[in-house]
Amino acid sequence: MAGHVSVPLYTTANSDTVRYVLQHAEIRLLFVGRLEGDAAGWNAVCAAIPQGLALIDLPMSGCGKGESWEHIIARTATLQAVVEPAPEELATIIYTSGSTGDPRV
Numbered sequence: 076m077a078g079h080v081s082v083p084l085y086t087t088a089n090s091d092t093v094r095y096v097l098q099h100a101e102i103r104l105l106f107v108g109r110l111e112g113d114a115a116g117w118n119a120v121c122a123a124i125p126q127g128l129a130l131i132d133l134p135m136s137g138c139g140k141g142e143s144w145e146h147i148i149a150r151t152a153t154l155q156a157v158v159e160p161a162p163e164e165l166a167t168i169i170y171t172s173g174s175t176g177d178p179r180v
Contacts, residue, residue, distance in 0.1 A: 078160075080165050080167060081168075082100045082170070083169065084096060086108075086109065086110050088120065088172075089120070090119060090123040091123070092172075093120045093123040093124070094123035095177050096170055096178055098125075100168055102128065104130075104131065105141075106131045107130055107141065108136055109135040109136060110136065110138075116137060117136065117138045130142070168180055
């Protein structure tokens, strides 16, 4: 609805994988959800997050950085209409887990 292309990351991804995907996919906004081990999961990958990358901290993320989802919801008006992307538009990029090297699209 916002025109973003989603690039999901595995909750168990290590910092090298996170760094690679964020750079390769040219990520400009990161929604941080529940990570493996909650705060420990965030601490394991936070060094891979580029300085200045916009973060949205979802409930149960363990991140505590960026803007909280609750704050965004509280100040944002309810959508009056949903805009669906055209079938030919890119909606998501899915990478492999990278268990045998760099993740692949």
